Amino acid sequence: MRRFAFVLVLLSAAYLTPVSARADDLDRRVAEQMHTNAARYGIAGQAVLVRHNGQRLVHAVAGDADIAAHRPVTAQTVFNVYSLAKLLTSTLVMQRVESGDIALDAPASRYLPGLPVRWQAITVRQFLDHASGVPEYFQSRDGVVSTAQGPGLPPTLPAVWAMLDGQPLQFAPGSANRYTQTNYLVLTALLEAQYQQPYARIVEQRILRPLGLQHTWLGPPPSARRDRALGYIGRAGVLQREDDVAWPSYAHGHAALHTTLADLDRFVQAMSRGELVSRSALYGLWQPQALADGRTGGFASGWEYEESGAYREVGHDGGTRVRVRIAFKDGLDGDRYSFIYLTNGSAKNVWSRTLVDSTMALVAPRAFPRQTLTERLITHALQAGGDRDSAALQQWLRTDTGIAASDLEREINRAGYAIRENLGNAAGLEVFQLNTELFPRSANTWDSLAETCAAMGDQRNAARYLARARQLASPAAD
Known part of the structure; x- marks a missing residue:
């Protein structure tokens, strides 16, 4: 059995050391929960940050960023956060909606020529909320990415559109939710058409630089960085090394975001405080989508949406490994929590939802x-x-x-x-x-x-x- 190393300071006699200088009862209980989660699910490394109304309650790290080298996770560890990349894309789209440059219920083809014929009437909102019905543009099996054309991914976005042009929709747009990465290829291209700039430059100018996120990258971090968490996956209940997919730049609106816990926390707090999209606009945008049959969809402007008790919850996962969640009551000016739970993989491929839920239950069980x-x-x-x-x-x-x-x-x-x-x-x-x-x-x-x-x-x-x-x-x- 693999031995897990934990870091939460003042509890170093066991396995845990707090990142903050002061360990209180909540520190201890969160440390115990992280230890429990590691034992239950075989988690390699973890990092957790919780805030209530902007005040930091917990900041803890545990386990290994590199199992073979016994290199521990630290507060500076860079994680691949996978599909949390979509939150940057959706935020940039919401900015254009707030400025009046994009209408959510207008066809995306109004702003982006060259989409496949069957996609011409699909709205921006339907792409954002995975209600478009467009097919997935790749398959992944045992870590190998391929398309109908063979191993690997098409070299350019026009090649992706050409590959998908003759494929039928999976369902009528607006009638269901089905999560596909293709939706965010469309939105990334739409943003590039709006700004007449590469997507990476848009992200740099409108999110990374304004927020001072100096340890966040689209694509892999610089090779000189030695503090990156390696990725792991469970196969037959055993933790094994998994290499990251070499995503082309056109896919960076849905994948390959690398960041630290502190940078991700800064982004989450900026969203909550209305620094990137005003709170009044954001409150309207963070309403769940209604599907054609009257059912409530599971997304709100690209953010996963659900409710628990008196709280509305928005966020996103990065597969089984990472998750961000913001819970708010009585509007964004009212009571508000934020939860970030990062891992670099687990033997049981535990849902990231389960990990965040365990932290929410510990921090505020009545809420x-x-x-x-x-x-x-x-x-x-x-x-x-x-x-x-x-x-x-x-x-x-x-x-x-x-x-x-x-x-x-x-x-x-x-x-x-x-x-x-x-x-x-x-x-x-x-x-x-x-x-x-x-x-x-x-x-x-x-x-x-x-x-x-x-x-x-x-x-x-x-x-x-x-x-x-x-x-x-x-x-x-x-």
Whole structure:
């Protein structure tokens, strides 16, 4: 088993050292949570920063930037943050919307000639919110990127458009969300057409230089930098080295952003304070998109959108490795948290959402009941049978989660699937069994339990539980 080194200062007798000079109870508890996350998921290295109303609550690093060399993560470590690059692109588009130079609901082709014929009526908003229906422009398998034309990526953006020109849309624009990198190729090109400059120069002039982000790069950092976190991936539960994709410059609007925790924090705070887009404009832009059938989409001007308790949450992930989240209540001038959780990979390829949720549950459990519920259920699922206090957990679930009783069964079920994905079927089974005990008359709880048993090869119980689900779903059920 790999030994994890942690850094949070004043706790150096164990494995942890605080980055800040003063260690308090929150430092200690976050350090313990990072240690727990590393043990659960096999995380190589981590960096976490949390703020409340602009005040820094936690700044902690842990583990290794380079496992083979035993080089630890530090406050200066440069991480590949992958698709967090899209937040720069969406911010630049929002600036043009605020200035009146771009209309969100106008066709992107109004501003960008040369798009494939089937894309001509797709709006800027639909590209931003992954509601365009355009196909993905590449595939990735075992770290090898290819297209229908073979290994590697097309040399130029016009070559990408030509390659995609005859392909059908995946769905009618505006009818669904499906995350594709192609959307942000369009937006990157749109910005270049607006400014008549290369994308990298636009980012430099409008974000990096104004904010003083001196340790942030589109594409790989300079070769002289030795403080870069190497990337790792889990294969069959084992942590293995993974090289970064050599993205062409036309892809830098959706990938290959490298930055430090401090620089990323500066960007997040600038967004929250209205330095890049005014708060009044931002509040309108950070509203969830409505799909054609009336459902609420999962994006707001390119930022992932959801709600927890009284808070609205916007942010983005970088695959399984990194995530940024801003939670605000009563507008951006009201109560506000920001969470940044960076890793360079894990053996279980844990969802970055799960890591951020664990921090939110620790820092403000009453403010974020959904995240607190998930973390409690993960702990329950991983405890040995004799160590579980199921009665106490059920009492808490029935009386003290802060989640409406009408939503509780659905939220437990949602957490169960997340736990299955991150920790395996056996852990998920514990949660689904618990849900049937709490909601024995729900067909959905028994159906989820049956599905998990089937995935584990327990066909006998799968059939039994499925029969129970069908009985309860029948109109004749009493």
